[in-house]
Amino acid sequence: MLAALPVAVLLFDDEGLAYANPEARRVVELDATAASSPPHVEAPAVVDAVNRARRTGQAIDCELERDGRQWQVSASPTACGQVGVVITDLTEVRRTDTIRRDFVLNASHELKTPVASIQALADSLRLATERDPARAASMLESLEREAARMSQLVRDLLDLVRLEERTGEEEPAEADLAELVRTQTTRVAQAAAEQGMDLRVDVPDVARVAGSPGDVRIVVANLVDNAVAYNRHGGTVTARVRRAGDEVVLEVSDTGIGISPEDQQRVFERFYRVDPHRSRRAGGTGLGLALVRHAVRRLSGELQLDSTLGQGTTLTVRLPPAPTSVAAPAQPPPP
Incomplete structure (x- = not known):
């Protein structure tokens, strides 16, 4: 039974280590071939906790750090003269x-x-x-x-x-991604025009995707807002929807300030801003891309960021289509 536990369990007697389950052997790096004799425990914190528990007759707690992970070590004397040790991984906590x-x-x-x-x-x-x-x-x-x-x-x-x-199964729902792109780009059109930006929209008549319309709106609204907020004066914002195999793809790109490779690793964190002053001037909350990431996950989609510092950014979202839906062909531009 101890062997199946997901935590490390060890038992020490007067001669040393008497038992270690597989998880314990992994944590304290015991040699599995040394089962016939008490192996040496290469973890001073564990050995010290065992000695103190045996000497004082009381439970001893301490922490162990190894390979970038943190562990809690609890050593307790038993009624039969042994010392039991339980090691719990605290890293994720x-x-x-x-x-x-x-x-x-x-x-x-x-x-x-x-x-x-x-x-x-x-x-x-x-x-x-x-x-x-x-x-x-x-x-x-x-x-x-x-x-x-x-x-x-x-x-x-x-x-x-x-x-x-949000967890568990949800009621089947679908949203028209093309219509949401048209709505959100219309919402920011005046702000874009005030900055001399060229706002381009390339979407089919209809592009239905599976998922909550509210979640899809969060994705589109925040991507469009960021493309305008972090663009340069006179730049271009392009919102495009297309069908690619068994996916519906949304691409929102800009010709703005771009994102450095270091910042690209963190832009989806809550409240992380590449340019805090510019974000606050634009009314940003610092939650936009975090919302996009979580919403895309809820929609069973994929999110990709491509950016070059000083040249612009493209965010690509791939979503599952609504059942039996087919994106209608785009209308030709007016003459």
């Missing part, structure tokens, strides 16, 4: 704790900024209405902008939690 702690810190910081702005603007607005009514309208616009930013951050946080926690 610690990593999860770090991610959660960083998430709370980042979320608190991101919420603190617009809240502080709203409070300051509210105080200034009260004085302006009394002394300088002409400035009141400008302050109201700033107040609305900060409130909208905070509202968007809260919505993104709720979407992220929903995408991360």
Whole structure:
């Protein structure tokens, strides 16, 4: 029974190691051929915990680090004079704790900024209405902008939690990817035009994909938003949908600032920004690509990033088509 446990278990008697299950032999690197005699344990932390437990008659806990992993060692005396040791891998637990702690810190910081702005603007607005009514309208616009930013951050946080926690089978659903691309590119058309950008849309009449329309909208909206926000003045944004074999492919590309190879490893992390100042000026929450990654996973799709610093970025999403759906041919451009 001990041999089948997923944790490392060892038993020590007066002569040394009396038993080690397969997981223990892996963790402390015991020689499997040494079963006929007590093998030497190459783990000083384990040996020290055993000696202390035998000497004090009490349970001893310590930690062991090996090959970049962290382990908890618990040594306890037994009624028959042996010392039992259980070694548990803490690496994933610690990593999860770090991610959660960083998430709370980042979320608190991101919420603190617009809240502080709203409070300051509210105080200034009260004085302006009394002394300088002409400035009141400008302050109201700033107040609305900060409130909208905070509202968007809260919505993104709720979407992220929903995408991360959703489990089990879901009701069959489908979405028209082509229509969502048309809708989202129309939404950002004015912002793109103000920056002199060329916004190009190449989609079929219909391109149905399997999955929640809300999740597909999250993917399209955030990719289009990023392509505009991180583009250069006078640049080009292209959103394209096509059928490739048994997949429906969405490509959103820009000719903007691009992403360095180092940043490409982290852009899908929550609150990670390649250019924090530019992102905040554009109203970004730092959650866009994290939302895209989780939504694509929920849609059983694939996500690919291709970027060259200073030249632009292309994000490609491959999604399963809705059952029996076929993307309609694209309409020719107007003369």
